[in-house]
Amino acid sequence: MLNKTPNxxxxxxxxxxxxxxxxxxxxxxxxxxxxxxxxxxxxxxxVEGVSSKEFRQQRIDILQHTAVIxxxxxxxxxxxxxxxxxxxxxxxxxxxFCITETVALxxxxxxxxxxxxIFFGQGMFPQLMEVISKHKAEKYLxxxxxxxxxxxPKSLDKAKIKYTKAILYRTVSSDLxxxxxxxxxxxxxxxxxxxxxxxxxxxxxxQGNTKIAAFGPTTAKAVKEHKLKADILVPTPNxxxxxxxxxxxxxxxxxxxx
Numbered sequence: 001m002l003n004k005t006p007n008x009x010x011x012x013x014x015x016x017x018x019x020x021x022x023x024x025x026x027x028x029x030x031x032x033x034x035x036x037x038x039x040x041x042x043x044x045x046x047v048e049g050v051s052s053k054e055f056r057q058q059r060i061d062i063l064q065h066t067a068v069i070x071x072x073x074x075x076x077x078x079x080x081x082x083x084x085x086x087x088x089x090x091x092x093x094x095x096x097f098c099i100t101e102t103v104a105l106x107x108x109x110x111x112x113x114x115x116x117x118i119f120f121g122q123g124m125f126p127q128l129m130e131v132i133s134k135h136k137a138e139k140y141l142x143x144x145x146x147x148x149x150x151x152x153p154k155s156l157d158k159a160k161i162k163y164t165k166a167i168l169y170r171t172v173s174s175d176l177x178x179x180x181x182x183x184x185x186x187x188x189x190x191x192x193x194x195x196x197x198x199x200x201x202x203x204x205x206x207q208g209n210t211k212i213a214a215f216g217p218t219t220a221k222a223v224k225e226h227k228l229k230a231d232i233l234v235p236t237p238n239x240x241x242x243x244x245x246x247x248x249x250x251x252x253x254x255x256x257x258x
Contacts, residue, residue, distance in 0.1 A: 014186040017044035017194040027243035044197040052085040065141040067095040075143040078168040146170040173197035186211040192222035
């Protein structure tokens with residue numbers, strides 16, 4: 001059984017359920033230096049592609065679509081992987097609608113960017129929908145994970161857009177068996193899948209004095225459903241980012257703790 005000691009202690013050790021930031025300007029590095037704490041980065045979930053056999057069972061004809069909607073670089077990778085595996089040559093007339101310009105530029109890995117019709121939003125799906133709504137005549141294919149935001153199909157349905165969902169990859173729990181004891185002062189989660197992975201790896205987990213930070217309402221809901229307490233919720237009117245919320249919490253907690 002995983003538990004913490006009954007005495008409240010200063011925050012010294014945190015685990016973030018995401019890959020380690022590659023940028024030297026990551027605000028997490030500032031937290032480490034500012035509070036003299038240890039932060040481990042460990043993805044609690046990982047993505048794996050569906051097989052070509054599984055894709056064929058969805059009975060989707062890629063070439064019957066005139067446009068593709070990409071919400072992530074992962075979606076791009078698995079779309080072109082599947083096309084290669086099922087021997088589909090994507091025509092040059094295919095249009096691409098991407099959630100951000102950064103995602104759109106990632107298409108250069110697979111296509112000659114300047115020769116294609118590419119559109120992008122500003123980071124939120126409602127913004128991308130404004131672009132899509134100007135091209136209602138297209139028949140869209142949208143590559144997704146088995147776990148995806150319901151707002152995406154709902155928004156397309158509401159706008160009466162013709163589209164097909166293609167489940168090209170899935171989210172699975174990572175093997176965390178080497179983290180025996182889960183001896184951290186704060187666990188940081190960014191998705192409900194991370195909470196699910198925690199209990200898959202450690203079914204007897206008890207929160208004790210461990211603090212839990214949750215990003216977004218769906219993650220907070222998952223924390224509550226697993227009978228845990230979210231000590232740090234993000235975003236809030238005062239804290240828009242996880243690192244900002246952690247900074248404030250650590251500063252207050254450590255000041256009031258021996």
